[in-house]
Amino acid sequence: MSAADKVKPAASPAAQEPSAIAGNISYHAQYSPHFSPLAFGPEQAFYATAESVRDHLLQRWNDTYLHFHKTDPKQTYYLSMEYLQGRALTNAVGNLGITGAYADALKKFGYELEAIAGQERDAALGNGGLGRLASCFLDSMATLNLPSWGYGLRYRYGLFKQRIAQEGQEEIAEDWLDKFSPWEIVRHDVVYPIRFFGHVEISPDGKRKWAGGEVLSALAYDVPIPGYKTKNAISLRLWDAKATAEDFNLFQFNDGQYESAAQLHSRAQQICAVLYPGDATEEGKLLRLKQQYFLCSASLQDIIFRFKERKSDRVSGKWSEFPSKVAVQMNDTHPTLAIPELMRLLMDVEGLGWDEAWDVTNKTVAYTNHTVLPEALEKWSQAVMRKLLPRHMEIIEEIDKRFREMVISTRKDMEGKIESMRVLDNNPEKPVVRMANLCVVAGHTVNGVAELHSNILKEELFADYLSIWPKKFQNKTNGITPRRWLRFCNPELSEIVTKWLKTDQWTSNLDLLTGLRKFADDEKLHAEWAAAKLASKKRLAKHVLDVTGVTIDPNSLFDIQIKRIHEYKRQLMNILGAVYRYKKLKEMSAADRQKVTPRTVMVGGKAFATYTNAKRIVKLVNDVGAVVNNDADVNKYLKVVFIPNYNVSVAEVLIPGSELSQHISTAGMEASGTSNMKFSLNGCVIIGTLDGANVEIREEVGQDNFFLFGAKADQVAGLRKDRENGLFKPDPRFEEAKQFIRSGAFGTYDYTPLLDSLEGNTGFGRGDYFLVGYDFPSYIDAQARVDEAYKDKKKWIKMSILNTAGSGKFSSDRTIDQYAKEIWGISACPVP
Ligand code: OAK
Secondary structure, three states, X not given: OOHHHHOOOOOOOOOOOHHHHHHHHHHHHHHOOOOOOOOOOHHHHHHHHHHHHHHHHHHHHHHHHHHHHHHOOOXXXXXXXXXXXXXXXXXXXXXXXXXXXXXXXXXXXXXXXXXXXXXXXXXXXXXXXXXXXXXXXXXXXXXXXXXXXXXXXXXXXXXXXXXXXXXXXXXXXXXXXXXXXXXXXXXXXXXXXXXXXXXXXXXXXXXXXXXXXXXXXXXXXXXXXXXXXXXXEEEEEEEEEEOOHHHOOHHHHHOOOHHHHOHHHHHHHHHOOEOOOOOOOHHHHHHHHHHHHHHXXXXXXXXXXXXXXXXXXXXXXXXXXXXXXXXXXXXXXXXXOHHHHHHHHHHHHOOOOHHHHHHHHHHHEEEXXXXXXXXXXXXXXXXHHHHHOHHHHHHXXXXXXXXXXXXXXXXXXXXXXXXXXOOEEOXXXXXXXXXXHHHHHHOOOEEEOOHHHHHHHHHHHOHHHHXXXXXXXXXXXXXXXXXXXXXXXXXXXXXXXXXXXXXXXXXXXXXXXXXXXXXOOOHHHHHHHHHHHHHHHHHXXXXXXXXXXXXXXXXXXXXXXXXXXXXXXXXXXXXXXXXXXXXXXXXXXXXXXXXXXXXXXXXXXXXXXXXXXXXXXXXXHHHHHHHHOOOOOOOOOEEEEEEOOOOHHXXXXXXXXXXXEEEOOOOOOOOOOOHHHHHHXXXXXXXXXXXXXXXXXXXXXXXHHEEEOOOOHHHHHHHHHXXXXXXXXXXXXHHHHHHHXXXXXXXXXXXXXXXXXXXXXXXXXXXXXXXXXXXXXXXXXXXXXXXXXXXXXXXXXXXXXXXXXXXXXXXXXXXXXXXXXXXXXXXXXXOO
């Protein structure tokens, strides 16, 4: 008899008492069995527990849907190609307020809730910041009771798993659906046709219509998103692609032609097979465009269906009401096809004229920009677009034409700028559609994600449009959910915060954290704060030991940089700094070493599979670690660790245990950053440049509690020019660090090309485009200030407290409230 059999199984869904919950877990173990009946190990316990929690979520989800249906409020639809949800169990029971009851219930089977929660795989349907932001936003939308949904794709393989081998990073497919996801609910009745290829037909009355090609189906999977302390639960609707039985050629199959018999089925499977298929080949590009269209078309058909369903008396004559019921937010340009798709559905299916359809579309869609890096600004080949989506290409051409005419007829002064502002770039070598321009032209609002970034959009990237539409551009500084990123991932610190603020309301009103400021010098708080930090550092050290075999000292300064590996984020500067530190330690006398602040430098992050320099950086961090950590002369004072397979749940262990974190991008290049907010919230001090949201974090926590260095955004262009003109004089410390690596101190791997990217005078990726050399001396000086500050324990803890106290602004509840009021025009709709 398994452990689950010993507790009386009970179907009672949404049970509240530990014994009833245990019965419900047991019920799921036995009556929705996914495993053979005798086993009830931690994995089985996780699935049965998750299914039991899902009962709670389903009830709330149904109530919320019904309530929205009845009250018919204006609703937001967040379209995103990426969501980095991470694990869901701890978050779900936490938001529902049933953590204790589930912990007690699991004890009846001999399990700890934390250990069972650790069984869950991360849902990693995103690459980095943009995807994680989308997930934080969903949590806030649900918590604020906003009528809203997320739409995305149900990738079979999410972001790859990273393994560190002799040669550096290896990528392994991440099979998050290997068993199944207990959170998703397949909606067999929510299916829409999605066409690709084909041609445009013109009827005798001149109406245009897309026909032919191949038609697949989009099938909905809903992931319920519970709000914190509310009855509302919203939905993340993920689309999967399907072909039908009719598409299966039985005749061919019986004739032994197995592959051609199931051709469409196999093409359907490709669509949601992987997150971000490599786009080096034409096939890869086409597949990515198919994914984007698949998301947009399925979501808009669903939105229109719901719009019609909610008021049966709405007829096509009342389409002008659509923008008062629907807001569509495009998460960067990946869902730009929502624009021509909405136009097509309104004109070709619903029968509206151009002007009316354009008015509706413009009032409905809004665009968030998440990067100014030129290589990330999407441009699609006109030829590929015309082949895959011929009707959309016609619509885009018409948008481009009308935009041009509008500028020519109303703004003579802008004539010289038109070509670069147009949606189409008709360069005969490579004609493309500029997706960001399409979003700016068609959307009612364009926003950046931090003050500095939004200003760069207005003053540089989109400056020409600003004079045409001065009111279109806004800022919405990013935020993070305080539930996942403090309350649940750092229970020790959370308890202290609650105790000193005498309320746990900060969890949904983060501004209350400023109340900690008045205790910043209190010795009792200091003692508790330090103890909580130490406990988190020990947990972190255990993780490091488990995954790398390296022992780190919880009494050393824990210095962390975790994010995607990218040259602009300058992990290379971090490791050069560590190399310099190591060299100086080696040169010191043993007596001098004892005065040094011991440090553990941790770096984690994934490099895009084809990004060579990023992969070299990963290899370098590992090679430096291998030497430093085994050097008995100095490894009491310095360790360098690469944390493999950085993901959401690893972040939940690392961030609470951090004391210093590095946000050191070249100024002007990081749109916002959001891990900076998570660190600061958890009482970690930042060393950083004036970039992205660092600027605002520093304002909020106070400049004494932030280690600033480096060039400012408005200096960067001039510094690059200076360099081209041979005016850059490298600091000897920079030369020394590079030379030490070149000397082979860290093994035989050839780091010449990586180091050469920091030399020379010109060109992207050469000539030190990211200004590591320029910023290095001020970075090393700032690190020396960190070492000094850490020696004064009282001072450090005060800085830590003031970081937490100053983090209120960075709640995604604040961000989403601003989106709701200033972009979407929606208001709360709580289930009574
Ligand atoms: C990814 C693909 C295309 C365009 C942007 C991204 C992206 O992840 N951008 C990141 O978005 C985050 C959320 O706004 C920001 O915090 C990061 O700075 C930005 O790089």
